[in-house]
Amino acid sequence: MVQIIETIDVDVPVRVAYNQWTQFESFPKFLDEVESLTQIDDTHTHWKVKVGGAEREFDAEITEQHPDERVAWRSTQGEAAHAGVVTFHKLDEDSSRVTVQLDWEPEGLLEKAGALVGAGSHAVKKDLKNFKEFIESRGAETGAWRGDVSA
Template sequence: MSASLVETVDLQAPVSVAWALWSDVTRWPKFLSHVARVDKLDGQRFAWKLELPGADKAFVAELTEVIPEDRIAWRTVEGVDHAGVVTFHRLSDTTSRVTLQIEYDPKGFVEHLGALTNLDSTLANYDLGEFQKLAEATASS
């Protein structure tokens, strides 16, 4: 059984700022609360270390599509089974919308519990809120 989640946030920041933050994977731990670290392996692949309540996970993901200021897509190649895409939408010169969509296979009790209780959605919502704060602070500086 696969699960999916979609979360969207509107930013008081231009697409260029949102893109610059999100396209630098080394910055992801600053706004993704469960990501301990992301290490670049090569141009397309990254090693992730997640810290989740009751479970730490490590996996390797590869970028499958990168269209500047439009979308970033990835899928895992070892470890947990998941794929995702982040899209960037220009609303005006100073505002943008970011949508995060993740498809995953909730293997194991912790992931099943998360999917059942909407913990994943809550976490994604919180993370996008942290991203929004960072993007807006960056845009206004």
């Protein structure tokens, strides 16, 4: 199992950063490996990703979600066994910190080799930078889901 932890500060209020992150179907706009993401219901999503040229599909379940604080998930079916949590921290009225912790099991020689040289960490760092550029350039979220899911 590989664990990745990356953090970025964004120049938007924590509510805006959190609200945008709950718009899962917008992930392909800033997560490079995500081809498409379909929200099935409040706690279930279907992902199509492309990692190292290999296409994968999987389902994931939101296991915990608290407005302006955290979103946690785990894969439930399909390839790409992983789990993660994104936490949101208010720095001041106009800025916040977003931290991603991702635990995943590399599959195949290419992914295992990539994990050894930190390719996953680099990808998450790039995705967070893309998220920062996306939300700061907009200045507002594209939508919001303020529901609460308890672990």
